[in-house]
Amino acid sequence: MEKIKEISNIDENAGRARPEMAVLPKTRTNRRINLWNRYKYCYLLLLPGIVYFLLFHYVPMLGMLIAFKDYKITKGILGSEWAGFKWFELLFAAEDFWLALKNTILISFYKLIFGFPVPIVLALLLNEVLKPSMKRIIQTIVYFPHFVSWVILGGIMFTLFSSSTGLLSLFGLHTSPLTQPETFRSVLVASDIWKEAGWGTVIYMAAISGINPELYEAARMDGANRFDAMRYVTIPSIRTTIYILLILKTGHILNAGFDQVFVLYNALVYQVADILDTYVYRVGISVGRFSLAAAAGLFKSVVGLMLVLATNWIIRRLGGLGLW
The missing domain is CATH 1.10.3720.10 (MetI-like)
Known part of the structure; x- marks a missing residue:
């Protein structure tokens, strides 16, 4: 009987915990939505700077591969042979x-x-x-x-x-x-x-x-x-x-x-x-x-x-x- 009670208590605690766990993602989602609504104009101001760094600083990093290849313009970066x-x-x-x-x-x-x-x-x-x-x-x-x-x-x-x-x-x-x-x-x-x-x-x-x-x-x-x-x-x-x-x-x-x-x-x-x-x-x-x-x-x-x-x-x- 004691084992049955322990198992039932565990099931009850688990059952109580499940709704709380289900609420957490929803709460986090609401929090993120609230943050977006509060600072959305600030994020929009950051957008041009983020796009600039992505296009002119991160995307060109692909060109680092040229230093390790026998680069040929006709073959491109990915098509050129490796030179170590x-x-x-x-x-x-x-x-x-x-x-x-x-x-x-x-x-x-x-x-x-x-x-x-x-x-x-x-x-x-x-x-x-x-x-x-x-x-x-x-x-x-x-x-x-x-x-x-x-x-x-x-x-x-x-x-x-x-x-x-x-x-x-x-x-x-x-x-x-x-x-x-x-x-x-x-x-x-x-x-x-x-x-x-x-x-x-x-x-x-x-x-x-x-x-x-x-x-x-x-x-x-x-x-x-x-x-x-x-x-x-x-x-x-x-x-x-x-x-x-x-x-x-x-x-x-x-x-x-x-x-x-x-x-x-x-x-x-x-x-x-x-x-x-x-x-x-x-x-x-x-x-x-x-x-x-x-x-x-x-x-x-x-x-x-x-x-x-x-x-x-x-x-x-x-x-x-x-x-x-």
Whole structure:
């Protein structure tokens, strides 16, 4: 009898549990419907961005197969024969590749060291401008170069640095820094800072505008001047933004700026100016060796991913907030 009662109790408990289990999926479905109804317009705003990344970032990843195949345009990606790591072996065996890799790292490192702090300093200085009209004028001036293409800026720089008709001729100089290996990298870094520093302040200005004004009032009550408020309130408040942008910047360390270098460099400065992107364009795409170009591109992507992971890990170990 006791066993029968236990079995009946189990059946009763199971019978009671079944309706609850049947209700759970329905409850979850209703919850998802409610979330959709509440945030459907937000999802619609996200839709163009999602479609963009799918079409231009995820679908093209199929092209990575080219790096492992003897790609023929007539056969297509899937129809071409497999080549294994043939193109990577050819890539790593070429001396020009290692020279381009060295130039890429050096140019990107110089831009990171000298260029990364400039938008931060510029944003801090703009934040101290009291007159809104003056702030807007300064912002317009420093933002403007970002919207000018490197083709136009390259023509302007060639004209300015011309040894015969440019500003250099006024000072009696007969050599252009764009044709000297000793000065070409400095011109690249300086011109990149001039073009992009103003636009780089946008994110920092947005982060500064989100700082609680009460923090500044408390700092003034403690006797802090404007420099102290900048040092102890503004900079610590935007520290997370600085960390995130530093991580993203480090991930692009092998992108030294194809547009800029391609417009400004010439045969006289190949030894110090030829970067991975121009090397791929000249050796891979111009000659039609698409598999070699894909191998170099995949190498860049893997190295960039490793740098992002390493930088994120270091920042988290130092007590900061990373991307994840």
